[in-house]
Amino acid sequence: MPFARFETVPEAEILGQAILAVTQSINYEMYRHLFEAGLKAYGFDTTIDPEKWYPLQMLLNIYKSFYDKPNASSNLVAVGMKVIEASPFPPEVDSVQKAVETLNYIYTVYVRNYEPGTEYEIKVISPDEIQIVDHTHFPHDLIYGYMFAIAKRFAPKGKHIIVTREYLNPENPDADGAIYYFKTK
Template sequence: MLGDEVMDSLRKHGVDQLKPDAWYPVDKFIEVFADWFKNPENTSSHLVSVGMAIIDNAVLPPEMESAPLVEKLTLLSKLHDINHRGTGDPGRYIVEQVGEKHLKYITNTPYPDDMIYGYIYGVAKRFLPRGTHFKVAYDPEVPRQHQGGTHTIFHLTWE
């Protein structure tokens, strides 16, 4: 999917001129993602990239800089909650610490799994110490939401 196609889809659904201080219906973005899936070529990698870019550009409270590492890595739940309001269920993130260097993210949101993968990858890239090797993986034992599951589970591990 090329930049022009992305912009055409955003324009088609009325979300091509976003204002940082405005609120937008989630449904509009779900319609945009549905358009993207009509042309599946590289859709997965584009959604991962979008998720990473959102985290790269997220403005965080100053106290996050001094927060413990695990608190930073579990930030998605807080970001999701503060960026959704109004009626409807925007879903949620549950983050569990499985081991010293292993977090499990359980998600049920309207957003594509690959975009959430990008969020988690972006959080790890932004907050783990430079040079840390990490891996984000889908849980192979649980069907993902886009495969008909009720939720998607991701694992973040690092060395």
Template structure:
């Protein structure tokens, strides 16, 4: 089923889609079948694919395999997707997340965003109003923390504000981060 949204005019860079395959190494055949069922028969990391097909593939994987796998896909994004140069800290990684998102999507249509706001020395708020699943966004944030873990910090807490969730029809998910 193809989405009838502005995302139908948007494409996703294949390296980002590759994270889906890498995260589900143990289910590669299943992922390839899901992608093929949405028109991505042979994934080439250097090509661009319709965002609607990628989102429909995410929906199927979420239904068939579950949210933990969707989080694992998010965890694989930073090592697959294109990111701007000069990232050297967790905060700069979070600040650059929206730019990286736009580097991996092209075309006309509203793709949403990632908005970072520092709320304290060791805390922040991230607003995600993109069409990807919550668990995917949380996986990206966790991967960035793992890669750029601040000195003296041993764990990242991601608290999903229950009042705001795309699963229940909200425009955005809001996460409170503490490290």
């Protein structure tokens, strides 16, 4: 079911621990003013409590504020990478396949009260190729950062993983999700 990036139901919430990754990205100082303005617009101070739930729409609006600014794509990719770097994967997750298979679980840990169907569809095409269809409301570049960080963190020794993206709606990418492919070389 198509949906728009950056828009969710009012009751959807995200755990503060996930928001903290925004402040820990290597590019944080480039967009700090946007992040803090977004928090203040929702009546929050600039200190994030990792155990508190925040409106998901607030974070989506903050991400949306990045879009027309310099380095928007690299900033969102950097945040996405930090989210994965900071995510504690169980010890048994030791491969790209196992990591992507946990994406929906991780989503339910950090996001609650979201609409059904706004998750990931994962399909193992072959031992060297995995397809992930992203139906979340998060920006494509953020999700690309997730996927790139998974490939980097869980690539088999001596192998290289190429991550590519194909928009479900190429005419208007933000009107729907995207398909990400992991190909091991």
